[in-house]
Amino acid sequence: MSENGQHPDGQHPDGQAGNGHHGFGRVPRKEDARFIRGRGNYVDDIKLPGMLYGAILRSPHAHARLVSVDTTAAEAHPQVRAVITGETLTGLNLAWMPTLSNDVQAVLATDKVRYQGQEVAFVVAETHYAARDALELIDVDYEALPPVVDARKALDDDAPVIRDDVEGRTDNHIFDWEAGDAEHTDRVFGEAEVVVAQDVLYPRVHPAPLETCGIVADMDKVTGKLTVHTTTQAPHAHRTVYALVAGLPEHKIRVVSPDIGGGFGNKVGIYPGYVCAIVGSIVTGRPVKWIEDRSENLMTTSFARDYHMRGEIAATRDGRIRGLRVKVLADHGAFNGTAQPTKFPAGFFHVFTGSYDIEAAHCAVTGVYTNKAPGGVAYACSFRITEAAYLVERLVDVLAAELGADPAELRMRNLLRAEQFPYSTATGWEYDSGDYPRTLRTALDIAGYDELRAEQAGRRERGEGPLMGIGISFFTEAVGAGPRKHMDILGLGMADGAELRVHPTGKAVLRISVQTQGQGHETTFAQIVAHELGIPVDDVEVVHGDTDQTPFGLGTYGSRSTPVSGAATAVVARKVRERARIVAGAMLEASPEDLEWTPGRWAVRGDPSTGVTMQEIAMAAHGSLELPEGVEGHLDATTVYNPPNLTYPFGAYVAVVDVDPGTGKVTVRRFVAVDDCGVRINPMVVEGQVHGGLADGVGMALMQVMAFDEDGNHLGASFMDYLLPTAVECPSWELGETVTPSPHHPLGAKGVGESATVGSPAAIVNAVVDALRPYGVRHADMPLTPANVWRVVQGRPFRTDLAIP
Amino acid sequence: MPRIRVEVDGTTYEDDVEPRLLLVHYLRERLGKVGTPVGCDTSNCGACTVLMDGMSVKSCSVLAVQADGSDVTTVEGLGVDGTTHPMQRAFHEEHALQCGYCTPGMIMASLDLLRENADPSEEEVREGLEGNLCRCTGYQNIVKAVRRAAAEMREPADQEVTP
Helix, strand or coil, X not given: CCCCCEECCCCCCCCCCCCCCCCCCCCCCCCHHHHCCCCCCEHHHCCCCCCEEEEEEECCCCCEEEEEEECHHHHHCCCEEEEEEHHHHHHCCCCEEECCCCCEEECCCCCEECCCCCEEEEEEECCHHHXXXXXXXXXXXXXXXXXXXXXXXXXXXXXXXXXXXXXXXXCCEEEEEEEECHHHHHHHHHHCCEEEEEEEEECCECCCCCCCCEEEEEEECCCCEEEEEECCXXXXXXXXXXHHHHCCCHHHEEEECCECCCCCCCCCCCCHHHHHHHHHHHHHCCCEEEECXXXXXXXXXXXXXXXXEEEEEEECCCCCEEEEEEEEEXXXXXXXXXXXXXXXXXXXXXXXXXXXXXXEEEEEEEEECCCCCCEECCCCCCCCHHHHHHXXXXXXXXXXXXXXXXXXXXXHHHECCHHHCCEECXXXXXXXXXXXXXXXXXXXXXXXXXXXXXXXXXXXXXXXXXEEEEEEEEEECCECCCCCCCCEECCEECCEEEEEEXXXXXXXXXXXXXXXXXXXXXXXXHHHHHHHHCCCHHHEEEECCECCCCCCCCCCCCCCHHHHHHHHHHHHHHHHHHHHHHHHHHHHCCCHHHEEEECCXXXXXXXXXXXXXXXXXHHHHCCCCCCCCCCCCCCEEEEEECCCCCECCEEEEEEEEEEECCCCEEEEEEEEEEEECECCCCHHHHHHHXXXXXXXXXXXXXXXXXXXXXXXXXXXXXXXXXXXXXXXXXXXXXXXXXXXCCCCCCCCECCCCCHHHHHHHHHHHHHHHHHCHHHCCCCCCCCCCHHHHHHHHCCCCCCCCECCC | CCEEEEEECCEEEEEECCCCCEHHHHHHHHCXXXXXXXXXXXXXXXXXXXXXXXXXXXXXXXXXXXXCCCEEECHHHCCCCCCCCHHHHHHHHXXXXXXXXXXXXXXXXXXXHHHHCCCCCHHHHHHHCCCCCCCCCCCHHHHHHHXXXXXXHHHHHHHHHCC
16 A cells, blocks of 8 residues: 555556456446446436326425415316325324424425425326426415525524424524533633634535435335335435334335435435425325426525634744634524434534644534525535534634745644544544644645745746635544444434345345445445455445345445445454354364465465365355354354444645636636545545545535525526536646554545545635735635635625625 | 427337427436436536437437437447447546436537547547536546547547558
């Protein structure tokens, strides 16, 4: 494995291994075979006999009382089979459903609508076009109410109360939560030589997977079994929630998550459309498909971020960071639907001390309701670490500007050193491993940092446009939720099962609880088994996404697959290997203790020619061989992995941008990303994950935002307005790696999927602000669109989360 | 209802369709050609890209009746007798797909790009695929795949001129 390995063109020196490969490395993906031929099986590809189509009527208002819903004309449409309203659902006790944050959310509105796009009625018809036609025939009478649009005014005395469904509620306050030692932090700030404060907005964005959310619900009234094919990142959790909400026995619910066209956290929760489709199937006795369109996806499914942060950083005059103090106002929309472990209402935001050795830190987060869609935790955020990493990396740059220090040197001075791990942070995390200075140095070397600074100085001196900016971000992630004792979702502990079965001919089936949405689990999990058992990757089939076929677990998000299920896979494979050892002992008439493992084979220690392969062992385990007392035969194992801690991957990113001050246009000229996720199971897949996350960073930093006007109209409700980066806005990524294994993970592997999304926005914003230094700019909020940057240059920045006044 | 006659992936279909039926829905819902997905409702994403008489079109922005008399190729129509097209192979070899959802449209748009420019530079590939969004790959491996396929697809022609 390489240390300080540098592969600027993304090529790895060891080249590509075929799928006959026996473990880790650049194994081409097994799942590609169907996707490149158009033979994937996504939810909207599913067609069942008699299947009907659902469509949702949505609120045009952000806040309005529902006076009446007249469905007569829609019901008379010749192709309509059912129209479901809030009233219908009230009769079934399903008008409201629990959220993942101990709140409730309206499935179909009964009393009021609380955001534009909210679900009001559900039509079931013979065709998808007819269902949409019938929506036009529903007559809804609304009485408009003043909306709460600006989160900063949500707690004002005269703010309209959004959640008057809760008896006695008089305001829009959801929660207050804090972490760290307030008193110690205040003391450090009181003594500090330098204190800098900065307001930082991480605006509301959306994960926007290319495939929207959808479901095919099929209630079989004869067997009493409900089968749902749906876009879910957590199929087992969905099954349990349906059981609890709908009162169906859990063994009569089968949730199938087929191929998913990207998730990015958008497909963790349960959306009203899913419940409506299930009810639609129960009511009509036929399967019901519901697939949302893009505008529905953007307007109503889980948004991300929307954190209004005030950060303060305390330091010595010579640049030693001593303390961090943060206040956050979190806009959660009209229902608190944030998907995160129960005890963490602000997710893992309290890793905001980042990669630095900081004496004292404190954060206080206040959640508020506004007339917007619910969500918050999504889009590769690792439970709010995007916000945390962005804040601290902006603050360090603000401090560097204040001190006149080089941002790279200031970071190098304060980064945790290798010998400090495991490191306990001021807010209670125990980072597992890291060698941060080495990783930062690697990134600076690849970027040619000193030359870049010299080029920048030269350009500034000569007054040559465009403005050049260099931005650094060094982040620490916390992924792999998590230890059951501390982490659960709706009371379900965050441990994950794995089952491994080796067939008589030595081929294996691995069943896991996590659910890929493109991250390559079908290949990489097979590689883990291959690595542990010494059999070819192609001989391992990975089964996932079907709750009837797989062990219970919490699904894929928060980059938790490798840390939790990857560990479970290693453990279950080792159990099989140990069973194989006993069988091999019986085959070789030797004591198992006298056997030695070489990949794929148990042999007598000191006599390598006397051995048996996994394939021979597998056949013998299913054959007539007499096995020792207590050994049942066959070759399989199950396990549940309860992680002892999270894993803490990290990375050093350097962005180089050009800014045209005349137009405000930002071009990302270069982007260097050095990630350390411990042991890399498949470097090719890791690099692909990083590439995708870096594009997210370009998108968030420069173009993506969901803003609202004063009436609560959603201004980013289509790809015409909600801009995603294309191939043109993305540079050729320059990657490097360091390898610092996680000491507690069976393979030394850490999660990595979200690292680049977490780490990259700060690098780009830091670069743009760096470019604008000649204009005295200290901070500018995302997205740095041409209009925004131009206004910043003019000294008149605008609120990016609200309509331009 | 108008009657259309359209060839899709080598098979001729004759159907009565509503004038408002989008080509992508005709392909998916009527013909079962679900290899071509839908990613947006404003013709931005390009996931539904197919070739119509050799030219790439976003099939969400074409009515099925407009395809009357046309020859449509979807990703399912690439490759002969179970083999894969060089573009499909290049996407696999360069890890140019993850969730796979943009892949059919990306592959079809890339073929049209090479029809116009058999040896595109990196920048030309990026420009040429601006109409296709990908949320997973960050595009870099897609660019590499298209250039790899371009090199492979040029080979036979090169051989002809080589003595």
